[in-house]
Amino acid sequence: MAQSRLAKGSRSATSGTIGKTTRITGRIVGEGDLTVEGRIEGDVRIRGDLTLEGGAVIVGDVIEAHGARIDGQVEASVNATGPVHLGPAARVRGDLKGSGISIDDGADFAGRIDCDFELPAELGGSPKRGR
Numbered sequence: 001m002a003q004s005r006l007a008k009g010s011r012s013a014t015s016g017t018i019g020k021t022t023r024i025t026g027r028i029v030g031e032g033d034l035t036v037e038g039r040i041e042g043d044v045r046i047r048g049d050l051t052l053e054g055g056a057v058i059v060g061d062v063i064e065a066h067g068a069r070i071d072g073q074v075e076a077s078v079n080a081t082g083p084v085h086l087g088p089a090a091r092v093r094g095d096l097k098g099s100g101i102s103i104d105d106g107a108d109f110a111g112r113i114d115c116d117f118e119l120p121a122e123l124g125g126s127p128k129r130g131r
């Protein structure tokens with residue numbers, strides 16, 4: 001079974017962390033994974049996965065990443081090529097785009113979702129083939 005790149009607690013050799021007491025104003029660009037525990041005021045564009053811990057904040061126009069796991073506060077559009085997951089403590093104001101979107105109970109989200117998926121037949125989707 002393949003393991004998600006967003007496995008909690010996993011770190012790659014190209015990962016970085018912005019600590020709880022760190023506040024960054026400006027644009028962040030990088031190749032690897034990024035964990036944010038502090039505050040960023042500006043855009044984030046990385047090729048790896050973004051993890052936003054509880055209590056962390058990103059305020060900007062756009063976040064671009066492979067995947068995103070959000071447990072903190074975001075005021076920006078999130079554009080991912082992989083999955084986007086909002087944890088129960090997430091507070092997100094902005095649009096979400098990803099290969100898959102999951103929102104846990106308790107998360108606070110206001111925005112649009114852009115994701116390819118099939119609706120169940122009872123919601124107007126196509127009936128599954130082979131039935």
